[in-house]
Amino acid sequence: MNFLIKLLITTLTLSASLVNCQFIPEPRYLQTSVILNDSWFFLSGVLGGTDEVYELIYLDLPKLSSLTSFQWNSAKESPVESIFSTSCVSTDNSSIYLIGGEMFYPGTNISITTPHIYMFNVNNSSWITPTIAG
Numbered sequence: 001m002n003f004l005i006k007l008l009i010t011t012l013t014l015s016a017s018l019v020n021c022q023f024i025p026e027p028r029y030l031q032t033s034v035i036l037n038d039s040w041f042f043l044s045g046v047l048g049g050t051d052e053v054y055e056l057i058y059l060d061l062p063k064l065s066s067l068t069s070f071q072w073n074s075a076k077e078s079p080v081e082s083i084f085s086t087s088c089v090s091t092d093n094s095s096i097y098l099i100g101g102e103m104f105y106p107g108t109n110i111s112i113t114t115p116h117i118y119m120f121n122v123n124n125s126s127w128i129t130p131t132i133a134g
């Protein structure tokens with residue numbers, strides 16, 4: 001009997017954690033967004049007040065069949081927190097550029113003065129700081 005109750009509690013806890021495991025990002029503003037192939041990426045932004053984030057999150061567009069039911073995904077965090085930035089996709093659809101705006105070192109209020117261009121390589125989920133001549 002005791003065993004059955006324990007099993008029941010374990011099963012309920014497990015189902016509760018399965019239900020809760022969906023990633024729901026906090027609402028944000030001043031982010032930038034871009035569409036690459038079937039993914040709609042959202043970069044950085046502010047959660048509220050002055051709390052900037054460096055999250056890179058995305059929605060799968062084919063799964064966006066209903067505006068009431070969609071699933072967020074988390075990609076690799078960006079190396080900087082940014083607001084008022086812009087973003088674009090490379091012509092071969094394999095990377096995303098995060099450009100300009102106001103940028104901060106993650107978790108700080110310290111502004112980054114240079115560089116202001118970062119590249120996310122979607123092939124292997126890695127960020128680099130491209131070297132741009134001129």
Ligand SMILES: *[C@@H]1O[C@H](CO)[C@@H](O)[C@H](O)[C@H]1NC(C)=O
Nearest residue numbers: 036037038089090091092093
């Ligand atoms: C990149 O994606 C766009 C939009 O889906 C498409 O029109 C374009 O042909 C793609 N480019 C390449 C090189 O696949």
Ligand SMILES: *[C@@H]1O[C@H](CO)[C@@H](O)[C@H](O)[C@H]1NC(C)=O
Nearest residue numbers: 036037092093094095122123
């Ligand atoms: C985007 O789609 C193009 C064309 O289908 C493909 O060549 C490219 O690898 C895709 N990019 C990514 C990052 O999956």
Ligand SMILES: *[C@@H]1O[C@H](CO)[C@@H](O)[C@H](O)[C@H]1NC(C)=O
Nearest residue numbers: 049050051106107108109110
């Ligand atoms: C950044 O500044 C705001 C307001 O000045 C402050 O509330 C916040 O704690 C600061 N954050 C950090 C990480 O210093």
Ligand SMILES: *[C@@H]1O[C@H](CO)[C@@H](O)[C@H](O)[C@H]1NC(C)=O
Nearest residue numbers: 090092094095120121122123
């Ligand atoms: C991603 O992979 C494709 C196919 O191998 C390659 O053509 C492209 O240059 C790669 N992009 C980056 C940013 O490494």
Ligand SMILES: *[C@@H]1O[C@H](CO)[C@@H](O)[C@H](O)[C@H]1NC(C)=O
Nearest residue numbers: 121122123124125126127128
């Ligand atoms: C990702 O791919 C780029 C270009 O192909 C390479 O230079 C870089 O080292 C790779 N990064 C990781 C973390 O594998």
